[in-house]
Amino acid sequence: MGGIENHKYAFDSNIKTMLNKNTIIALLLITAGIVVFITASRDVSTYSTFADAAGGERTKIVGTLAKNKPMTYDPENDPNTFRFFMTDSKGTEKEVILQKPKPQDFELSEQIVVTGKMQNESFVADEILMKCPSKYKDEEIAIKEQQ
Template structure:
């Protein structure tokens, strides 16, 4: 075989390997039940439980925000976010959390909110918050 053929085959093999790594590593949305089983950082999507109070006291600790959320399986869980309370979280239609379970509490490192747009009724506004302290 020619050197150019061997190099071309190697490049194709590396490209295929990279594609496989990207697709197998890409996360899908999980539930709180799956987060309890796995000890890794996951994405959990759900809605805010508006019947329970949001706990944020910037005077005591400006980097501690907790609330309750339902996932897609209607499982409720307490969420702790080590950052300030995201603006308009009460108006959010859907919340995507990045984080992991520690005991019965989900510790979020990132919050992505999908809120109704205040300008266009058919569009959704996306707001992202990141924790200031890493785990």
């Protein structure tokens, strides 16, 4: 097994340069860390509203499905477009054009997060994440209603 009887190196003349080497590594790591942190923070943004997205940059918007407005998905003509209306956290309602087929159980969603940008008066999105009510909680209610 590897021992630690390295006493003969104790007074190695290179000790100073070796220390420097560790310092260099530490400095390199810190610099890399800072650089990465700065560049990475550009990838980060806040959930915005339709008003924030008006500038046309790519953003993520959280909202809820406007259930009283029509949803259109016409796969016969264009399977890659699903249109619906969403209400953002400020209460603004806008049309969202999702470049994907209509997700399953879309109507059940409690919350929607879409990623994309404003195009004219609509928000064109290519990513969607839905939060659906828990199935299990649902069942609990169902059981209670049966009584």
